[in-house]
Amino acid sequence: MFENLSDRLSGVFDKLTKQGALSEDDVKTALREVRVALLEADVSLPVARDFVKAVTEKATGQAVTKSVTPGQQVVKIVHDELVHVLQGDETDIGTLKVDNPPAPILMVGLQGGGKTTTTAKLAKRLKEKHGKRVLMASLDVYRPAAMDQLKVLGEQIGVDTLPIVPGQSPADIAKRAKQQASMAGYDVYMLDTAGRLSIDDTLMAEVEEVKAITSPRETLLVVDGLTGQDAVHTAENFDGRIGISGVVLTRMDGDGRGGAALSMRAVTGKPIKFVGLGEKMDALEEFHPDRVAGRILG
Numbered sequence: 001m002f003e004n005l006s007d008r009l010s011g012v013f014d015k016l017t018k019q020g021a022l023s024e025d026d027v028k029t030a031l032r033e034v035r036v037a038l039l040e041a042d043v044s045l046p047v048a049r050d051f052v053k054a055v056t057e058k059a060t061g062q063a064v065t066k067s068v069t070p071g072q073q074v075v076k077i078v079h080d081e082l083v084h085v086l087q088g089d090e091t092d093i094g095t096l097k098v099d100n101p102p103a104p105i106l107m108v109g110l111q112g113g114g115k116t117t118t119t120a121k122l123a124k125r126l127k128e129k130h131g132k133r134v135l136m137a138s139l140d141v142y143r144p145a146a147m148d149q150l151k152v153l154g155e156q157i158g159v160d161t162l163p164i165v166p167g168q169s170p171a172d173i174a175k176r177a178k179q180q181a182s183m184a185g186y187d188v189y190m191l192d193t194a195g196r197l198s199i200d201d202t203l204m205a206e207v208e209e210v211k212a213i214t215s216p217r218e219t220l221l222v223v224d225g226l227t228g229q230d231a232v233h234t235a236e237n238f239d240g241r242i243g244i245s246g247v248v249l250t251r252m253d254g255d256g257r258g259g260a261a262l263s264m265r266a267v268t269g270k271p272i273k274f275v276g277l278g279e280k281m282d283a284l285e286e287f288h289p290d291r292v293a294g295r296i297l298g
């Protein structure tokens, strides 16, 4: 398995004579190790390259303090920069725009990424933490099982779902959800769109239409955090075509090293708002940049 980056860096620095400040050569040697660690954590090459460049500029010339080794010092600089990039505008993390009822939230993503589960988890959170009345609607007209799945989850967490009417198009269902949310006084209505195995035009056109009908306050992309670079490409695609307001990374309870999170943030510029940590309805947390930074560094 991976050798711990801190140990690797200490090894590198043991060979260097201690000077008053980190020289450019010291930093370069250390950052070669950092780059390898980033790539092993599945950070994409251009993102790793840019990241290392930014850290080189920050680290060169820094005075070496007595209490830590130069290796530890570089690790600290790298850690802080990782948190900085992952965090972006921290006010975005763990928050959803749900004022002005009824607030529509559009859930998008590929099939199997965890969209339906995350819709229900967020509905539960909005209800229990924020006292919101939530209505959930499944727009997956291709998979009746997905519609039933949302209904069952709704019953489990005590959140209403829009009654299923066979034969309606996703646009019809979106209109009905909007109307029902206004009439019955819901604070939030969540639209769980259909996923596909890969991105295709029909899927995107469908989501675009639903977006135009409802003007969602949030368009959240749900992606499997274990799929690494694929998750980043999915995000680029969805953001380019329909525009997303944030990302939920699922399966962060798995043993992925979190590099996708860094690439995601760096490439799309969109905040990671929540992470999924299991199948249960409570297994959803605000994104914690420091934990992911720790995981990337190993």
Ligand code: GDP
Pocket: 109, 110, 111, 112, 113, 114, 115, 116, 117, 118, 195, 249, 250, 251, 252, 253, 254, 275, 276, 277, 278, 279, 283
């Ligand atoms: P959808 O097709 O995108 O709607 O995906 P689903 O919500 O049906 O989820 C697919 C599978 O992934 C289900 O078995 C979920 O229980 C599981 N799942 C969803 N989120 C997580 C997560 O954060 N961690 C784990 N371990 N499993 C998850």
